[in-house]
Amino acid sequence: DAGxxxxxxxxxxxxxxxxxxxxxxxxxxxxxxxxxxxxMRGLELLIYFNNNVPIDDSGMPEDRFSxxxxxxxxxxxxxxxxxxxDSAVYFCASSRRLAGGQDEQFFGPGTRLTVL
Amino acid sequence: AxxxxxxxxxxxxxxxxxxxxxxxxxxxATPYLFWYVQxxxxxxxxxxxxxxxxxxxxxxxxxxxxxxxxxxxxxxRKPSVHWSDAAEYFCAVGExxxxxxxxIFGSGTRLSIRP
Numbered sequence: 504d505a506g507x508x509x510x511x512x513x514x515x516x517x518x519x520x521x522x523x524x525x526x527x528x529x530x531x532x533x534x535x536x537x538x539x540x541x542x543m544r545g546l547e548l549l550i551y552f553n554n555n556v557p558i559d560d561s562g563m564p565e566d567r568f569s570x571x572x573x574x575x576x577x578x579x580x581x582x583x584x585x586x587x588x589d590s591a592v593y594f595c596a597s598s599r600r601l602a603g604g605q606d607e608q609f610f611g612p613g614t615r616l617t618v619l
Numbered sequence: 620a621x622x623x624x625x626x627x628x629x630x631x632x633x634x635x636x637x638x639x640x641x642x643x644x645x646x647x648a649t650p651y652l653f654w655y656v657q658x659x660x661x662x663x664x665x666x667x668x669x670x671x672x673x674x675x676x677x678x679x680x681x682x683x684x685x686x687x688x689x690x691x692x693x694x695x696r697k698p699s700v701h702w703s704d705a706a707e708y709f710c711a712v713g714e715x716x717x718x719x720x721x722x723i724f725g726s727g728t729r730l731s732i733r734p
Binding site: 507536545546548551559594596601605607608609610611612613 | 651653655661662663664665668670709713714721722724726727
């Protein structure tokens with residue numbers, strides 16, 4: 504398996520522009536997670552999906568952020584409009600559920616976003 | 620609510636020396652426990668995990684961790700570190716037998732290796 508795939512790996516954009524980050528989870532995994540990592544705030548869970556349905560979006564910072572999962576093999580995280588404080592590394596992770604709880608999460612390589 | 624504490628923000632050890640990274644969790648029952656490593660510019664990679672059974676867990680790259688219920692700890696150890704072990708290490712906890720599916724990550728410990 505190729506693992507979790509994220510694109511682009513790097514994104515540089517100007518304030519006010521729309522940014523779309525993409526993720527392909529591992530085949531057979533029914534959970535998908537979006538995280539943001541910064542020096543100041545560490546690793547933050549933004550939202551996660553189960554069987555393509557958003558379960559918990561309490562970590563989404565504001566309405567400028569939205570996430571979708573139209574099918575089991577693709578998810579997007581969109582920021583519109585982007586702001587300099589959105590600059591961070593965004594990770595996608597996927598996992599499966601075991602009988603007694605959640606299995607490990609497999610992380611993608613991340614997208615480094617810079618908003619000028 | 621469950622939580623994870625990694626009390627050491629940054630640790631420096633000499634190459635060849637032993638290592639122990641601390642992790643304490645707060646959870647009412649026996650949790651699922653994980654240690655992840657993040658090398659610079661990379662995603663997080665699982666080192667090891669504890670679900671049940673033997674409380675001493677062996678992982679990749681020569682790491683091990685011991686679950687101590689009485690101390691609510693899951694410390695990571697390695698008998699002899701290599702320069703390539705320099706990275707950020709994250710402890711994480713998941714809820715057993717819960718409908719919640721997220722795992723909670725600690726704030727991380729950055730490991731530097733002294734030549």
